[in-house]
Amino acid sequence: MSEKIAIVGSGLIGRSWAVLFARGGYRVVLYDVKEELMTEAMTVIETQLTSLHQSDLLSGRDPGECLARVSTCSSLSETVEGALLLQECVPEDLELKKRVFSELDTLVSDTTILSSSTSCIVPSKFTEFLTHRANCIVSHPVNPPHYCPAVEIIPAPWTAHSVKESTIKVMKQIGMRPVVAKKECDGFILNRLQYAVLQESWRLVQDGVCDPQDIDTVMTGGLGLRWSFIGPFETIHLNAPGGVMDYAERYSDGIVRVSKQFGEPRDMEGDTLDRVREYVERDVPIDKHKDTLKWRDNVLKQLAVFKNNLPEKP
Secondary structure, three states: OOOOOEEEOOOHHHHHHHHHHOOOOOOEEEEEOOOHHHHHHHHHHHHHHHHHHHHOOOOOOOOHHHHOOEEOOOOOHHOOOOOEEEEOOOOOOHHHHHHHHHHHHHOOOOOOOOEEOOOOOOOOHHHHHHHHHHHEEEEEOOOOOOOEEEEEEEOOOOOOOHHHHHHHHHHOOOEEEEEEEEOOOOOHHHHHHHHHHHHHHHHHHHHHOOHHHHHHHHHHHHHHHHOOOOOOOHHHHHHOOOOHHHHHHHHHHHHHHOOOOOOOOOOOOOOHHHHHHHHHHHHHOHHHHHHHHHHHHHHHHHHHHOOOOOOOOO
């Protein structure tokens, strides 16, 4: 495969995308506004490719061959020229994305897919007035993408059907698991679920029901263990002898009763924030933040290896 992928932005997400596209056999050209950022990115990409290879997560490919498919370019126009897909990875700022996409709009061909990595901004907010707006879509990965295969595909109202289907095809080719939104939704899918859990966690601590560490224990020692290989719907299907219909009949009234008590969202500030901060900084001091991130990624790598070898469902 010699098709070209352009990546704009060489930070954490841009680097991971480069690894994934190179692993998938694509030729990758990485652009950033500063040469030193791209140099640093290439070093990290080499390290990530080697780590994936050592854990048998590189789809049987040689890390050196994958690295040889990745290059950097200081010219944006040369970066995007002839690209099948452009993956934008600039910071999460609406005005910045508007400026970047407006410039890209003047440079890309009529066939290049313009894909954004935004985690929360719906594509219609920064693509509406573009000439190539039908080519625009969001492909939002989970961090870190090279260990978490889910990717949210969010089309704008004017995104061409062929662009959506081509994006899904590319994502599957590089080993990702696309989740396709049927329409735009503020926060997309992943963050809406994440925010719901986070908000209720906040309420439980703020209302004196439990301490912050209890919330994390419930997730790491309970819900999170199940959700790492079966989702909430499959969980409830298995938690009643007669499946999901049986579960709904048994527990729906209680779920609705409790859910009505959730109330309005809580601001993440004040005494509750101080308590959460005290807990997390005791467990993960700021000076250990980078080391703990490495630990987290290593655990995710081991989990990815484990999940790759799970037995098939009966």
